[in-house]
Amino acid sequence: MIVLFTDFGLEGPYTGQMKAVLHRAAPGVASVDLFADAPDGNVKASAYLLAAYAAWFAPPAVFLAVVDPGVGGARPAVIVEADGRWYVGPGNGLFELVQRRAARSRCWDIDLKPQHLSASFHGRDLFAPVAAMLAVGEPPPGRPRADDADRRPDWPDDLREIVYIDHYGNALTGLRAPLLPADAKLAVAGRVLGRARTFSDLLPGSAFWYENSNGLAEIAVNQGRADRELGLAIGTPVGVVS
Amino acid sequence: MIVLFTDFGLEGPYTGQMKAVLHRAAPGVASVDLFADAPDGNVKASAYLLAAYAAWFAPPAVFLAVVDPGVGGARPAVIVEADGRWYVGPGNGLFELVQRRAARSRCWDIDLKPQHLSASFHGRDLFAPVAAMLAVGEPPPGRPRADDADRRPDWPDDLREIVYIDHYGNALTGLRAPLLPADAKLAVAGRVLGRARTFSDLLPGSAFWYENSNGLAEIAVNQGRADRELGLAIGTPVGVVS
Amino acid sequence: MIVLFTDFGLEGPYTGQMKAVLHRAAPGVASVDLFADAPDGNVKASAYLLAAYAAWFAPPAVFLAVVDPGVGGARPAVIVEADGRWYVGPGNGLFELVQRRAARSRCWDIDLKPQHLSASFHGRDLFAPVAAMLAVGEPPPGRPRADDADRRPDWPDDLREIVYIDHYGNALTGLRAPLLPADAKLAVAGRVLGRARTFSDLLPGSAFWYENSNGLAEIAVNQGRADRELGLAIGTPVGVVS
Numbered sequence: 001m002i003v004l005f006t007d008f009g010l011e012g013p014y015t016g017q018m019k020a021v022l023h024r025a026a027p028g029v030a031s032v033d034l035f036a037d038a039p040d041g042n043v044k045a046s047a048y049l050l051a052a053y054a055a056w057f058a059p060p061a062v063f064l065a066v067v068d069p070g071v072g073g074a075r076p077a078v079i080v081e082a083d084g085r086w087y088v089g090p091g092n093g094l095f096e097l098v099q100r101r102a103a104r105s106r107c108w109d110i111d112l113k114p115q116h117l118s119a120s121f122h123g124r125d126l127f128a129p130v131a132a133m134l135a136v137g138e139p140p141p142g143r144p145r146a147d148d149a150d151r152r153p154d155w156p157d158d159l160r161e162i163v164y165i166d167h168y169g170n171a172l173t174g175l176r177a178p179l180l181p182a183d184a185k186l187a188v189a190g191r192v193l194g195r196a197r198t199f200s201d202l203l204p205g206s207a208f209w210y211e212n213s214n215g216l217a218e219i220a221v222n223q224g225r226a227d228r229e230l231g232l233a234i235g236t237p238v239g240v241v242s
Numbered sequence: 243m244i245v246l247f248t249d250f251g252l253e254g255p256y257t258g259q260m261k262a263v264l265h266r267a268a269p270g271v272a273s274v275d276l277f278a279d280a281p282d283g284n285v286k287a288s289a290y291l292l293a294a295y296a297a298w299f300a301p302p303a304v305f306l307a308v309v310d311p312g313v314g315g316a317r318p319a320v321i322v323e324a325d326g327r328w329y330v331g332p333g334n335g336l337f338e339l340v341q342r343r344a345a346r347s348r349c350w351d352i353d354l355k356p357q358h359l360s361a362s363f364h365g366r367d368l369f370a371p372v373a374a375m376l377a378v379g380e381p382p383p384g385r386p387r388a389d390d391a392d393r394r395p396d397w398p399d400d401l402r403e404i405v406y407i408d409h410y411g412n413a414l415t416g417l418r419a420p421l422l423p424a425d426a427k428l429a430v431a432g433r434v435l436g437r438a439r440t441f442s443d444l445l446p447g448s449a450f451w452y453e454n455s456n457g458l459a460e461i462a463v464n465q466g467r468a469d470r471e472l473g474l475a476i477g478t479p480v481g482v483v484s
Numbered sequence: 485m486i487v488l489f490t491d492f493g494l495e496g497p498y499t500g501q502m503k504a505v506l507h508r509a510a511p512g513v514a515s516v517d518l519f520a521d522a523p524d525g526n527v528k529a530s531a532y533l534l535a536a537y538a539a540w541f542a543p544p545a546v547f548l549a550v551v552d553p554g555v556g557g558a559r560p561a562v563i564v565e566a567d568g569r570w571y572v573g574p575g576n577g578l579f580e581l582v583q584r585r586a587a588r589s590r591c592w593d594i595d596l597k598p599q600h601l602s603a604s605f606h607g608r609d610l611f612a613p614v615a616a617m618l619a620v621g622e623p624p625p626g627r628p629r630a631d632d633a634d635r636r637p638d639w640p641d642d643l644r645e646i647v648y649i650d651h652y653g654n655a656l657t658g659l660r661a662p663l664l665p666a667d668a669k670l671a672v673a674g675r676v677l678g679r680a681r682t683f684s685d686l687l688p689g690s691a692f693w694y695e696n697s698n699g700l701a702e703i704a705v706n707q708g709r710a711d712r713e714l715g716l717a718i719g720t721p722v723g724v725v726s
Contacts, residue, residue, distance in 0.1 A: 009651030167251030200315030409493030
């Protein structure tokens with residue numbers, strides 16, 4: 001299975017052209033759209049989101065992940081193998097949390113030279129062909145990375161910020177809920193919010209946080225939109241009070 | 243074929259994670275996105291929309307249908323078989339019109355106990371595995387329902403309201419056009435609209451209603467947006483004048 | 485492979501119902517969403533966009549292309565074969581540039597008579613069944629066109645207008661970049677913009693044009709939105725200064 005994680009948006013030809021490459025090079029392999037709306041050009045927030053959602057997929061899923069504000073520039077192009085899952089994309093920190101949380105991980109510099117490599121669409125011309133190769137069981141077309149230009153050791157293990165706003169207006173944090181104290185409260189936008197098991201436990205209009213279905217601490221308002229009612233956006237700081 | 247009908251929106255990971263489950267559990271079965279933007283949390287409008295659009299699919303299509311404002315609460319989780327089509331989702335009225343319009347229907351309480359059942363994402367953890375089982379020909383994993391908690395006998399046979407606004411600004415009603423008198427007019431937002439066969443029969447800017455390609459009465463403005471020009475939204479009442 | 489190019493939007497049931505037809509009639513053939521947001525009802529802009537993006541796909545791809553403001557009216561329904569690629573849709577000019585740029589092309593009037601042909605959804609009821617037939621290798625179900633009602637000889641070879649705004653706010657023109665002088669500048673919305681290789685060559689906030697990954701001249705602002713910052717929309721005129 002090939003899983004797509006990008007900030008390409010839902011519109012336009014970008015995801016479709018990548019999928020056309022995947023269909024040609026890995027026929028019969030299912031491709032799944034996980035996020036096409038990862039935080040726009042925000043590699044750091046995306047890295048925490050990807051690590052939380054990738055863990056749900058059984059190995060050996062292949063993640064084609066592109067949040068790449070520096071396309072055409074000098075950042076490396078990498079393949080990461082972490083606990084049996086494969087990741088292909090820019091070496092700009094996007095895989096930092098995946099690697100850090102893995103019991104075992106390896107990284108390669110892609111050395112595939114495609115016939116046509118556009119300056120602005122490496123997702124289609126470089127990363128998709130590599131993802132297809134991995135999905136059909138070929139070895140990674142690269143050489144082991146020699147430096148740490150793709151790593152971000154200064155980033156924290158969990159991110160005390162909003163990393164995603166979903167369709168319902170719920171605000172996902174970069175915090176893993178199982179690592180928080182059972183009675184932890186979250187401080188955000190001037191409010192202190194208690195924990196609930198899920199929506200139906202609370203009165204309409206109540207704001208709270210809960211462990212979402214992928215293990216992140218998520219801020220919600222029952223039958224309302226937390227983003228508008230609390231004034232939350234990607235990057236809003238979140239404090240932990242316990 | 244598995245057909246998805248949800249209010250999850252187009253963004254985010256929800257549909258993708260459900261499809262990952264379907265690919266794993268029913269490999270090779272096509273899944274089709276019918277609506278990802280069913281009326282948000284509006285089970286009643288969704289029920290009329292689903293009944294109109296499901297009828298177009300040849301049996302034995304399996305509908306994975308999730309409009310579920312009470313997820314995590316006490317509503318039942320059900321399987322419905324109606325005229326050879328299968329429906330899986332919350333027993334909150336979503337299948338009321340499908341069942342009522344069927345010549346023959348049956349209903350089961352799902353008794354599958356998945357290894358991991360999140361409190362907030364039954365679409366992925368409970369309904370998708372069941373839909374996959376039905377799509378590969380397994381018997382419904384449930385027991386016949388013993389009460390009518392999933393039924394809504396007080397809802398009308400057709401809904402005199404707008405139930406959906408489409409990409410073009412056209413407003414779909416909950417009224418089956420073939421049941422309306424040939425010369426029926428629709429009263430909506432202070433206007434009385436006549437019937438037309440289709441767009442090209444009228445002058446640009448004209449407002450009218452017509453039988454859409456799935457048999458619903460639909461309100462449109464030729465080369466315009468009916469929602470903005472007439473002031474229509476989901477829930478706007480519609481009268482029948484004949 | 486069947487490639488979808490429409491102005492149906494991302495929402496609603498339209499693309500899903502077309503894909504259900506394709507899955508039934510051409511099982512196992514991949515279908516790819518290229519554009520679901522082609523310029524709304526704008527056949528001319530769509531024709532230049534389609535010609536640029538279709539060329540990227542290897543023959544014998546089948547394009548199911550529907551931008552059809554006159555559905556239900558008198559425009560022909562056509563099949564075009566151009567340099568080994570197939571196109572199915574309305575004969576309203578949508579395939580004008582594909583045909584004009586081909587070394588060799590042919591055109592048929594569709595004479596399929598589907599059992600159920602709605603007045604407003606030929607994409608599902610007529611064009612999708614034909615696309616599926618072509619994708620599985622059947623001959624075109626039609627007769628050679630006898631007139632030029634589907635052609636637009638008065639349209640230019642390249643369109644000096646914005647034809648699409650993408651997710652990042654970049655503005656695609658109808659101009660093929662390889663045909664422009666190497667030092668050409670583009671005049672748009674009162675500005676004259678120079679050429680760059682790609683984003684990372686410029687300072688943040690700089691406006692420029694470049695050859696995009698499908699060969700069109702595209703106007704962008706590094707780390708900004710060209711549409712908002714320069715005031716661009718579909719139809720904005722573009723001049724070539726060299």
